[in-house]
Amino acid sequence: MKPDMNWHRLETADDVALAAYQRIFEEAKSAIAERGQFKLVLAGGTTPEKVYRLLAQADADWSRWLIYYGDERCLPANHAERNNVMAQLAFLSKVAIPEIQVFTIPAELGNEQAADQYRQVVKDALPFDLVLLGMGEDGHTASLFPGHQHNSDELVHAVFNSPKPPPERVSVSAKALGNARQVIFLITGTNKQEAVKLWRSGHDLPVASISSDNIDVYIDRDADQGS
Numbered sequence: 283m284k285p286d287m288n289w290h291r292l293e294t295a296d297d298v299a300l301a302a303y304q305r306i307f308e309e310a311k312s313a314i315a316e317r318g319q320f321k322l323v324l325a326g327g328t329t330p331e332k333v334y335r336l337l338a339q340a341d342a343d344w345s346r347w348l349i350y351y352g353d354e355r356c357l358p359a360n361h362a363e364r365n366n367v368m369a370q371l372a373f374l375s376k377v378a379i380p381e382i383q384v385f386t387i388p389a390e391l392g393n394e395q396a397a398d399q400y401r402q403v404v405k406d407a408l409p410f411d412l413v414l415l416g417m418g419e420d421g422h423t424a425s426l427f428p429g430h431q432h433n434s435d436e437l438v439h440a441v442f443n444s445p446k447p448p449p450e451r452v453s454v455s456a457k458a459l460g461n462a463r464q465v466i467f468l469i470t471g472t473n474k475q476e477a478v479k480l481w482r483s484g485h486d487l488p489v490a491s492i493s494s495d496n497i498d499v500y501i502d503r504d505a506d507q508g509s
Contacts, residue, residue: 287497291506295470298500299332302468305498306333306412307340309464313411314346323350323413323459325424326365329468330414334373344378350407352415352459353425353441354387356396356450364389393440393450404437404454410462413494417469420445421477421487425453428488456491465492467499474505 292298306322313320324330349369357364366386374384385403389396415423422428425441432439437458441451459465467489469478478501481487 287499289499289501289506291501291503293503295329295502295504296332298468298470298502299329299336302329302414302466302500303333303336303340305466305500306337306414307342309412310342310347313463314343317411319346319348319411321348321350321407321411323352323410323454323462324365324369325352325414325416325468326368327416327468329470330416331368331372333414333468334369338373338376340377342377345380347379347383348407349374349379349384350403350410351385351387351454352413352423353451353453354389354396355425355448356389356393356452357448359390387452389452393442393452396452397438397440400452400454401436401438404458408437408458408461410459412464412466413459413462415459415465415467415489415492417467417474417477417481417489418446419473419477421480421485421489423467423489423492424459425451426456426488426491430488456488456493460492460494462494463496465494465497467497467501469499469505470502472504472507475507478505 310320387400417423436455439453441453444451
């Protein structure tokens with residue numbers, strides 16, 4: 283386990299979502315006060331969706347928020363399984379963030395063209411203020427999967443042969459995801475226990491490739507049986 287990571291063990295997935303929501307809200311207020319804007323990278327998944335539903339009910343200075351995505355599936359633009367569609371339904375359609383400040387990954391164009399276009403978006407955005415990430419039961423995060431090799435200097439990768447469908451995806455790189463003032467992992471569910479144990483013991487998982495000065499892990503009791 284990296285010494286610069288802070289682990290927050292909570293009882294339930296709902297508790298994880300609430301704690302993350304509160305942290306995001308505070309980080310947003312600080313970023314806007316200090317720099318005039320808040321650059322947030324969203325994740326896919328059920329626990330992030332709980333966070334987004336809480337954010338949708340908040341009273342924030344939405345005009346100062348800029349939204350990015352850590353990864354996307356190569357599916358049609360309005361497909362229900364796209365991360366941006368989930369975020370739109372749960373959060374973005376309910377708040378007043380200007381559309382020009384929401385930077386979706388154009389994954390409907392195919393992974394190579396979409397990655398090429400999103401690289402400039404990410405380059406212009408760095409450093410992010412807060413990156414929200416999950417972890418799969420195989421230790422993947424965003425669409426960075428075990429056994430996949432990418433150019434470590436790239437800001438965005440075209441992903442082929444994903445072990446989870448669809449096989450083609452786009453992912454912001456570990457290098458870019460770690461280039462953030464704050465990184466938050468949300469990890470819930472019994473199916474994450476083995477990956478959590480491996481991560482804590484220093485195994486070379488994609489989730490462990492994210493390096494930043496400030497990493498917080500919000501984890502529920504089901505996922506963290508090893509401590």
